[in-house]
């Protein structure tokens with residue numbers, strides 16, 4: 001499963017660093033290194049949306065840093 005988090009300047013200001021931290025922690029906790037292809041990407045052209053742009057297998061979502069753990073648990077883990 002491909003998980004990309006935008007680290008363009010707009011998403012950076014909205015907390016992409018915290019989203020990345022939360023995802024990495026969950027990958028660690030659940031030993032998902034082999035299953036999740038996790039990358040940071042540059043501006044995904046969704047800056048106008050609220051939250052950080054995250055794409056999962058090409059599908060785009062907007063994630064607030066405080067929702068990052070929940071998001072990963074509901075959208076990534078069950079679909080692996």
Ligand code: FES
Pocket residue numbers: 006007008009010011012042043044045046047053
């Ligand atoms: S900076 Fe993330 S979508 Fe533009």
